[in-house]
Amino acid sequence: MIINHPLLGPRDAQEFVYLGDARLIGRPDGMDEGAAQAFHDHVFLRDNPAGEHRELWFHEQGDRSWLVVTRNTVTHEITKVELARDVARALGRSK
Amino acid sequence: MSQSNRIPGGLIDRSGTLSFTFDGRSYQGHPGDTLASGLLANGVRLMGRSFKYHRPRGPISAGSDEPNALVELRTGARQEPNTRATVAELFDGLSAQSQNRWPSLAFDALAINDRLSPFFAAGFYYKTFMWPAAFWEKVYEPIIRRAAGLGSLSRLPDPDVYDKGFLHCDILVIGAGPSGLAAALTAGRSGARVILADEDFRMGGRLTAETQGVGGLSGADWTAQALAELSGLPNVRLMTRTTVVGAFDHGIYGAVERVSDHVPVPAEGKPRQILWRIYARRAILAAGATERMIAFEDNDRPGIMLAGAVRAYANRWGVAAGRRVAVFTNNDDGLRTAADLRAKGLEIAAVIDSRKGEEVTGSAGRLGLRSIKVRDGSGRTRTVECDALAVSGGWNPNLHLTSHHRGRPVWDEAIAAFVPGPGGPAGLLPAGAAAGHLTTHGALKTGAKAAAAALADLGHKAAAFDLPEAEDAPVSITPKWHVPGKGRAWVDPQNDVTVKDVKLAHQEGFRSVEHLKRYTTLGMATDQGKAGNVLGLAVMAEMTGQSIPETGTTIYRPPYTPVAMGALAGRSREKDFKPTRLTPSHKWAAEQGAVFVEVGMWLRAQWFPKPGETHWRQSVDREVLATRASAGICDVTTLGKIDIQGKDAGAFLNRVYANTFATLPVGKVRYGLMLREDGIVMDDGTTARLAEDEWVMTTTTANAVPVFRHLEFCRQCLWPDMDVQLISTTEAWAQFSVAGPNARRLLEKVVDQDISDAAFPYMACANITVCGGLRARLFRISFSGELAYEIAVPTRYGDAMIRALMKAGEEFDAVAYGTEALGVMRVEKGHVAGNELNGQSTALNMGLGKMVSKKKDAIGMVLSQREGMVAKDGLRLVGVKPVDPSQPLTAGSHFIAMGKPATAAHDDGWLTSVVYSPHLGHSIALGYLKDGSARMGERLRTVNLLKKTEVEVEIVSPHFIDPEGERLRA
Structure with a gap:
């Protein structure tokens, strides 16, 4: 596969390490009320879609960017690649 | 018998003669021959035996679809099994042997299987070897293993080199028959970067085999003209002997180039084969068709x-x-x-x-x-x-690559064959016979058209390609699959699947094509169904009364033809399979005669034998005792080091470690426990605060990379606005542990600053200089339980540093110690390491439950408090000693209460780490024991059913030496 890195252009997938569902960005706050349930859902519940999937890839043999790659799990077509940091900020994450 | 079947004509070079042998007999052929054509020219048509019935077989084809004429090529270390004689290019001195026969090809003892064929019908594996069950291991399996398989391996290391290569192009043309040549000419003339690959050693495809001409020339002459033009274009690369074996994602194609298979020994500096990864923006599948x-x-x-x-x-x-x-x-x-x-x-x-x-x-x-x-x-x-x-x-289009992304072929009634269906790899355009256009005219036309379409996609203007005149007779076929009869009629010759087997599969209910394939092994031989698949499912369609499209077809996976393991491995074999990382003191350690051990990719000194020491324990015991008595030095560079800087570094550490870090004063080190989000311990290590916003984290050797990746995840994905910068400095610093009561006196001789206990107390750290000005880092931390320091210098000074330290240590009889002594001392002190950090343990299991702060949010904090993980009677880290000190303990043994049977129901935990403690004079261990902290002094059995050992033990504190930590603070 080829991942079109937003900063570096097309790179071979061998340069990357896969993590999984991009929902991992949405980590709950451990001090919140009901954190145990929220963390249970966050850590253990995953969709396994046949189709479009947003997932985290780490450019380990490259610039160490974490990327959110939108990939079709059936065809492996990649329709979007974003810096995970931008995605996290767009979700309201900061410090 | 000299080339008795050679007739005039052909594209062989009769001016040259090549001698070769088959089963020890000598024959002659010409350059341009394959092994099969050479043997046939000599009147030899018996070339192999079938897989199951050992039937005599000759070639049925002249290409890579050959199921029968499989031979062992070459001898000695270069011997290759299952080589198709129909594609093995003849060279002078080639030696081939028939296979799957004994004692000879003409008389094969196992041909008895043919007489016994009623017993070997479809599914016989599933029926014959079922019972008694006890026969499996001792009787059936050895027999099956001996009888199965075709060729044999030399069992010698392959002496040749295999390479991997990367190519990029606009258009990859797969196959150089009429459609491929038309496509390459169209694309090449347009200026696009073109690769034309063909599995044959001679390009032209069927044009080399047919008598009809193209544009008034013979097929061979037209091909030569086309190739002359293509080879003059700088944007076109012609690759013969190159099979495109797979279509992978995003326009990546795998191809094997047989660089040296046609010569006896690869030329100096040449690989045997190259596995190419071709990045193609578009590809044209012009792979032709296979007759059935x-x-x-x-x-x-x-x-x-x-x-x-x-x-x-x-x-x-x-x-x-x-x-x-x-x-x-x-x-x-x-x-x-x-x-x-x-x-x-x-x-x-x-x-x-x-x-x-x-x-x-x-x-x-x-x-x-x-x-x-x-x-x-x-x-x-x-x-x-x-x-x-x-x-x-009839002819089956070679549509294999269009199935590599699960595209399903569709039935074309007009040619009575499957043609490429929808769902093929994006950017792969089938043309010519591969697309079902079986005439030369159709091939040329669709080849040029596919190239034009690909060029248009890429924004190139297609150059003109004037279609030369060529035969265009309509395909006239009336399907005839099999002739009914009583005897056996072969569908898949290599795996000996007959019409009867297909009937039997039908009769027994294995009617879907996928079941048919697995039950009869149809299409599972080395030709992967090229010879028999369509025929087999057509026969099944007849049985079920369904049409062929209703019956459906199995699809193809890569590789198109078999690929040698050597080509897949490339240069990554033996010592080049993975890199070896050497510690900065490696050269010095090797000079001392150290014994090394692989730790991940690292080579670390395991112990340093002295003259007269004949057993490793003698060396290790000496290193431990000398360190505890005076001083020992160990290279600990392999531990992961991560520099962490930025205004928010302290807050960041607070969130990635379970314990508190933000409050750590400058100049201090703290032990940190890192959890995974599910509450299990991920890693541990120390982190030092060298300045207000400059920290240095250490990780275990094994987790250096995963922890760094995790921290980057936390920094970029979870808290994107924190001012935190990370860099891995594992290889930037050579780090040595100096341990023992004389450690300070030893270091005072090399460190330029005051490191007295008052100036540099336990858990202090600082940027310092050594040897009169070399920048260094000093940490007063201890894994051994002794007064100990870790000193780091830039890696290039590592060799000089170990020599300086050892010299400074001479007056204290300081020793160098290896990983074994390191392990003994950490078990004596009760420190956890890899055996305890096994990916299943919690902080509470390790006796470190109190370290998990609940006053702050940190990775893993919430889930570490789950009910099941904080059970009062859960596993706890304990120390273990044998009741009889002369008895050795065995790692991995399980705790069983006295008088209870050694069964899973009575399993109370296990021994994680076992060492001989020279300090105590007997075996000691760490282990996880149910409710362990409440069971001090209890006696239990430790049972190891694999090693058949059983030892009565006493549960003690895991801190075997200096439980109060007085030595550390000395």
């Missing part, structure tokens, strides 16, 4: 071949498959074979055209065809003497 057999009784005798192959041997190689040839066909293409052979002056014994109601019902000849039985339209049978039979059952 018609099944009739005993249709597998040597001499019975595909009609197109018989034609190819005559036209390309100047070889007569026989002196008296019969033709059996269900389409017009078969008739060409008769015409071409007649033109060559060969005798045509009969032309049996199934469309006229005639059919071949059987054959005779033990090791080669002697005659066939023919039934005419009125039902009368006659015997026809012939030594070759050319069979044409």
